[in-house]
Amino acid sequence: MRATEIKSCYIGPEISPEQFVPEHFFLFIVKGLIHGYDGNKKQTLNAGEYCLVIKNRLARYNKEKSNNEFEKVVVIFDQIFLKKFQEKHKTTATNFKTPKSFLQLEKSELIPTFIQSLMPYYNRSGKIDTSFAEIKREELLIILLRNQPELAGMFFDYGIPEKINMEAFMNKNFKFNVSIQRFAYMTGRSLSAFKRDFKQTFNDTPNHWLIQKRLHEAHFLIDKKNKKPSEIYLDLGFEDLSHFSYAFKKKFGKTPTELADRKTKTSR
Helix, strand or coil, rough: HHHHCEEEEEEECCCCCCCCCCCEEEEEEEEEEEEECCCCCCCECCCCCCCCCCCCCCCCCEEECCCCCCCEEEEECCCHHHHHHHHHHHCCCCCCCCCEEEEECCCHHHHHHHHHHHHHHHHCCCCECHHHHHHHHHHHHHHCCCCCCCCHHHHCCCCCCCCHHHHHHHHHHCCCCCCCHHHHHHHHCCHHHHHHHHHHHCCCCCCHHHHHHHHHHHHHHHHHHHHHHHHHHCCCCCCCHHHHHHHHHHHHHCHHHHHHHHHCHHHH
């Protein structure tokens, strides 16, 4: 199968489509580009570029076709695989910390060669047989660790998130559409402790606070930044436009479209 026929190839277990990253994964763009956002910084990967997406982080990414084509290769490094690899190769881990969700890797000539080496193993559905996939995952991890040995401190750290400042975290990440359970986990708390601390911090429930915070941000973007409702609702954590419009009208007395239309009329 030629590379041009492959749209998306995933090596490793399936990964959740939500905006929480449960496992590390390597992302290579074959054609087109991807725009990523981690709550702090936007990043774009073009064709031929690659990065690691770090687990236990929040991340949002959107693909963009080039000449009506988009192709990517994703290799998932789940904890079960990493523990087997570490035991087999006797790899030691040093301390490694990064605030980034999308970690750009040092360039290596072996990476494009590795991507090309996958092509003979694809079947008609664009997947690689499991036995070959495990070998190729191991090969890629060896390449990454030889190129950047310090990455061992990230791959082989199996700890859970530590307790952090809730107020700062929530004000930074309220736009991400993830469950309250995920927010609790990422702030180093049980669900009950998260709800208790949230009430003490914001004097509100998590669900109500998130909706109000997102609605106020939406009003600001439409009223002050002239954004269209259809452009912002997904980026603010709303799952569909109708729910966003209903909640917006209930809060402000008019739909986001009505506010946008009024802004257009007054600016003429």
